[in-house]
Amino acid sequence: MSADVRSPSFTACCGALIGLGVGVIHPRRADVGFLASLTDAGLPKATSTVSVSPLRQAPRSVPTALIVEGRRHPRRIENSLASFVVTHPTATFIVDPAICVNVGVRAVAQLPAVLRATVRPAADIVPTISALEEQGYASADIDFALPTHAHWDHVCGLLDLPVLPLYLHRTEHDWVTTGSVAPVGGVRNSLDGRTTIDYDLDGPPVLTFTRSHDLFGDGSVVLVDLAGHTPGSVGVLLHTSAGHVLLAGDAAWHTYQVEDIRQKSSYPGGLADEDRAESFRTLHRLHAIKDRVMVVPTHDPDAAKRLREAQIGVNPSFRVR
Numbered sequence: 001m002s003a004d005v006r007s008p009s010f011t012a013c014c015g016a017l018i019g020l021g022v023g024v025i026h027p028r029r030a031d032v033g034f035l036a037s038l039t040d041a042g043l044p045k046a047t048s049t050v051s052v053s054p055l056r057q058a059p060r061s062v063p064t065a066l067i068v069e070g071r072r073h074p075r076r077i078e079n080s081l082a083s084f085v086v087t088h089p090t091a092t093f094i095v096d097p098a099i100c101v102n103v104g105v106r107a108v109a110q111l112p113a114v115l116r117a118t119v120r121p122a123a124d125i126v127p128t129i130s131a132l133e134e135q136g137y138a139s140a141d142i143d144f145a146l147p148t149h150a151h152w153d154h155v156c157g158l159l160d161l162p163v164l165p166l167y168l169h170r171t172e173h174d175w176v177t178t179g180s181v182a183p184v185g186g187v188r189n190s191l192d193g194r195t196t197i198d199y200d201l202d203g204p205p206v207l208t209f210t211r212s213h214d215l216f217g218d219g220s221v222v223l224v225d226l227a228g229h230t231p232g233s234v235g236v237l238l239h240t241s242a243g244h245v246l247l248a249g250d251a252a253w254h255t256y257q258v259e260d261i262r263q264k265s266s267y268p269g270g271l272a273d274e275d276r277a278e279s280f281r282t283l284h285r286l287h288a289i290k291d292r293v294m295v296v297p298t299h300d301p302d303a304a305k306r307l308r309e310a311q312i313g314v315n316p317s318f319r320v321r
């Protein structure tokens with residue numbers, strides 16, 4: 001294990017495992033009062049349109065009970081470590097450059113053992129650089145990277161894109177670089193020596209989210225506050241020809257969580273979410289907009305498939321009404 005790893009304590013790990021068992025029987029209940037209190041500030045006015053393309057990634061089958069607390073059907077769901085390419089009229093960028101070549105050695109080996117067991121990459125996992133090449137992108141075609149948050153599986157693909165500039169929420173940047181050790185691990189090498197542009201969520205409320213940042217100033221790419229999973233987690237709200245799409249990072253690991261308002265299972269979710277209470281509130285905010293905006297959790301390959309179909313017009317059901 002690398003020296004820069006902040007390990008969950010033994011107590012935290014035991015608590016998470018006990019919580020997993022409790023959650024199967026008694027999942028945390030939605031806060032009906034909080035849901036009713038949410039106000040919707042509406043969608044940003046957009047004068048440009050972007051396209052978004054999920055990159056290919058090999059999914060793995062996981063027990064639903066390890067992802068969505070208390071959900072028993074289906075018994076298994078798919079999970080993947082995905083990335084997305086967004087094309088704006090003036091720039092092309094990658095959201096969540098997830099996987100580097102030889103990820104097991106370069107990133108996963110830095111994780112605490114208790115997390116390594118749940119994230120062991122599949123043999124056929126696709127490095128981000130390879131997925132880009134498959135879709136015809138050279139490194140030089142990508143102008144910058146924009147992670148939804150700075151966990152290892154959302155930034156380590158940067159290791160193979162060493163000169164790519166990075167846009168990062170200042171709160172998140174401070175979180176992963178302050179102190180002697182990085183949260184969880186496998187992160188700081190991806191940021192070392194890189195041109196990083198910090199931004200703040202300095203804009204008005206958007207939909208049910210309290211703060212925002214309009215990246216191009218034209219309403220086509222608006223970053224919204226999804227704090228909880230990490231302190232600086234953001235969602236990337238995109239104005240596409242098929243309607244509005246929200247790349248939601250790890251605010252939810254699967255669409256079922258958004259539909260049912262079910263938090264991540266205690267193990268491993270309790271170790272991955274920095275603030276479980278805030279994460280749960282953010283889940284309510286996502287639930288409240290799910291019929292207006294296509295919400296795409298980064299690790300949900302079914303959501304990525306729906307996004308792909310909507311983008312090419314196969315599935316028009318997500319067009320904003």
Ligand SMILES: [Zn+2]
Pocket residue numbers: 149151229250272
């Ligand atoms: Zn994460």
